[in-house]
Amino acid sequence: MRQSSNTTLEISKTKMKYPLHITSEIGKLKTVLLHRPGKELENLIPEYLERLLFDDIPYLPTVQKEHDYFAGILKNRGIEVLYLDKLAAETLEDEKVRRQFIDQILSESGANPNGTYNILKDYLLSFPVEEIVHKVMAGVLKTEIAEEKKTHLYELMAGHYPFYLDPMPNLYFTRDPAAVIGEGLTINRMREEARRRESLFMQYIIKYHPRFAKFDIPVWLGRGERFPIEGGDELILSKDTIAIGVSSRTSAKAIENLAVQLFQRQGEIQRVVAVEIPKSRAFMHLDTVFTMVDFDKFTIHPAIQGPDGNMRIYILEKSEDPDQVNIRERNNLPAVLKEVLHLPEIDFIPCGGGDIIASAREQWNDGSNTLSIAPGVVVTYDRNYVSNEMLRNHGIEVIEIPSSELSRGRGGPRCMSMPILREDI
Numbered sequence: 001m002r003q004s005s006n007t008t009l010e011i012s013k014t015k016m017k018y019p020l021h022i023t024s025e026i027g028k029l030k031t032v033l034l035h036r037p038g039k040e041l042e043n044l045i046p047e048y049l050e051r052l053l054f055d056d057i058p059y060l061p062t063v064q065k066e067h068d069y070f071a072g073i074l075k076n077r078g079i080e081v082l083y084l085d086k087l088a089a090e091t092l093e094d095e096k097v098r099r100q101f102i103d104q105i106l107s108e109s110g111a112n113p114n115g116t117y118n119i120l121k122d123y124l125l126s127f128p129v130e131e132i133v134h135k136v137m138a139g140v141l142k143t144e145i146a147e148e149k150k151t152h153l154y155e156l157m158a159g160h161y162p163f164y165l166d167p168m169p170n171l172y173f174t175r176d177p178a179a180v181i182g183e184g185l186t187i188n189r190m191r192e193e194a195r196r197r198e199s200l201f202m203q204y205i206i207k208y209h210p211r212f213a214k215f216d217i218p219v220w221l222g223r224g225e226r227f228p229i230e231g232g233d234e235l236i237l238s239k240d241t242i243a244i245g246v247s248s249r250t251s252a253k254a255i256e257n258l259a260v261q262l263f264q265r266q267g268e269i270q271r272v273v274a275v276e277i278p279k280s281r282a283f284m285h286l287d288t289v290f291t292m293v294d295f296d297k298f299t300i301h302p303a304i305q306g307p308d309g310n311m312r313i314y315i316l317e318k319s320e321d322p323d324q325v326n327i328r329e330r331n332n333l334p335a336v337l338k339e340v341l342h343l344p345e346i347d348f349i350p351c352g353g354g355d356i357i358a359s360a361r362e363q364w365n366d367g368s369n370t371l372s373i374a375p376g377v378v379v380t381y382d383r384n385y386v387s388n389e390m391l392r393n394h395g396i397e398v399i400e401i402p403s404s405e406l407s408r409g410r411g412g413p414r415c416m417s418m419p420i421l422r423e424d425i
């Protein structure tokens with residue numbers, strides 16, 4: 001990638017006005033944002049696991065080793081890996097931005113403006129900027145603040161709850177808080193309280209980081225929206241069609257609002273396909289049950305289709321009134337994909353080979369959650385050996401990564417990556 005003087009980015013034959021560019025799920029991946037799991041995982045304890053959306057406590061040294069392996073695979077394939085903590089620290093170098101960020105994170109964390117707020121603000125500001133970022137991510141324990149600084153009754157009372165600031169253990173799933181569509185992005189209002197502050201990092205990075213700030217990047221939906229949407233539900237099928245899961249995390253209202261915004265402002269997207277999936281913990285986002293791995297190939301967990309293969313699918317398109325959309329109902333996913341991608345056939349590759357036990361077991365550990373790094377080339381977890389074999393049998397190149405600890409957070413390679421730039425296909 002090189003940057004010319006008129007700030008036009010050029011990647012192979014693709015010319016870009018903005019430093020974000022995603023027009024498919026499968027185009028050659030050039031730049032991706034990751035977060036190396038850190039101390040925030042060490043602040044998980046059994047009592048709060050469910051609320052913090054974990055099923056178990058990963059062993060930090062191993063989870064980091066596995067994550068480094070994942071990042072290494074991507075780097076070896078020539079992909080630029082950006083790290084969330086580094087971008088955030090560079091963004092907060094500016095003192096005014098740093099203070100504003102801390103104010104916002106504290107008020108969103110529910111710190112009392114007259115008491116804990118000031119103590120926490122002074123405490124965070126006393127660290128170098130990289131450490132501020134890591135502290136905000138890891139959470140602040142009540143025991144970290146010196147006793148003599150506590151002046152309010154509720155600060156003096158020992159209290160049962162251990163944190164002033166909750167940890168953000170789900171940060172390594174960079175897919176969800178924000179997602180690039182075309183040359184803009186959604187900075188998401190996340191459904192679960194435990195994850196809601198995560199998208200603040202991306203809001204600041206896009207607005208203030210030197211790599212992005214000068215471009216005035218379009219934000220299709222911001223984090224101040226009323227209705228929840230998460231990146232794991234946002235799939236870019238082609239430059240003119242996106243699919244969005246109607247899931248336990250993403251609401252139909254957010255999808256319609258996004259469609260209106262894209263049709264009014266984005267220029268290329270002609271349709272948004274809303275795909276309903278069962279609202280369950282195992283299937284929290286569309287990408288936990290359905291991902292694109294080649295021009296005409298998709299992984300799918302068979303359990304999202306009814307006994308007759310039917311599902312509830314709606315195609316949203318432009319209407320004459322720019323504030324409205326036309327909606328057509330459909331019920332067959334392969335038929336919809338053939339229609340919107342103009343393909344004669346679609347190849348569905350069932351998670352776990354479609355075996356009732358293997359598919360449920362491997363889906364639980366993200367067997368359908370593949371990260372495409374080029375057409376027909378995917379990164380997957382090694383533990384999902386039945387699904388990986390199926391992918392290979394369908395002509396896909398599968399790059400496996402170790403996954404005994406990473407998988408405990410209930411997300412796979414797609415969830416752990418936020419593509420920033422892909423070549424067009």
Ligand SMILES: NC(=O)NCCC[C@H](N)C(=O)O
Pocket residue numbers: 052053054170173175176195231232233284285287288409410411412414415
């Ligand atoms: N796109 C994804 O499916 N991300 C996985 C998120 C897992 C995380 N523990 C969560 O429950 O939000």
